[in-house]
């Protein structure tokens with residue numbers, strides 16, 4: 001078949017999401033999954049796809065058109081991103097915003113050395129939200145922009161809750177403040193801080209005999225994580241946590257309000273409501289893998305971000321069909 005042959009590097013939440021998203025792509029096929037764990041022990045959701053060890057991945061450069069990197073941003077991608085971009089066309093979802101410039105430089109150098117194309121930091125934030133922040137700024141230069149996150153699970157804050165003595169398990173949701181959203185939409189240009197824009201909802205399972213009041217106090221006063229926020233702590237049972245809070249929802253809004261002419265008010269808003277953060281992020285990665293394939297075919301090399309990729313390249317349709325159907 002002449003489908004685009006995709007490899008998945010790293011099989012966690014995102015890797016499983018990419019596998020599902022590829023089943024919805026008419027022009028792409030999953031060729032192989034690569035893992036650092038025992039390949040024989042990995043259970044894929046689809047039949048007939050080979051799993052290989054990551055250490056032998058260099059033997060597969062001729063079999064993979066685009067490798068989708070599904071490792072974690074904290075420790076996996078800083079190492080895997082540059083190493084794999086020297087061997088394959090790659091797409092990744094590196095999301096440590098402050099480190100994107102240095103990550104871009106490392107991946108760009110490797111991709112140029114290997115004559116490959118590498119699309120970095122794809123997903124929804126960074127990714128689609130970045131695009132809408134750019135549109136907002138470029139189209140409404142006189143105005144203010146705000147990004148709101150949630151309602152969604154924050155892994156870092158959930159981990160922080162679990163480290164509090166007396167906590168057995170916990171989930172933390174970041175939720176946009178309704179009042180702050182209204183102010184952003186009104187064009188008040190209030191320059192709200194992240195703290196003013198969000199509230200934190202915690203669902204906590206206590207260890208047997210733990211003092212609820214002490215746990216609540218330890219949480220709401222925790223510096224960096226909760227102290228500066230409007231934080232709610234709900235104590236629930238382990239069964240309820242498992243039943244109601246096991247999913248990975250997320251989403252948010254990019255809002256830009258500004259003025260044109262003699263103070264004419266204009267507002268741009270983009271929003272996402274995601275039942276599964278990793279499944280949606282994976283869908284974005286797959287669309288950008290199609291773009292990476294086309295750019296690579298065209299002989300382009302080096303690192304790119306969402307800012308550099310023409311939207312038409314994301315669609316399986318031809319440019320002519322897109323003009324006819326969606327313009």
Ligand code: NDP
Nearest residue numbers: 010011012013014035036070071072073093123124125126
């Ligand atoms: P996971 O922790 O599920 O997976 C990360 C890696 O850990 C996998 O590639 C896998 O590598 C390894 N792994 C997975 N499960 C296990 C396990 N049970 N035991 C041991 N190792 C395991 O992370 P996610 O897939 O949820 O997220 C990956 C990254 O995606 C995040 O770090 C985040 O930065 C990014 N992201 C970006 C978004 C955006 O909008 N840009 C949105 C959401 C996420 P291996 O198979 O090699 O062992």
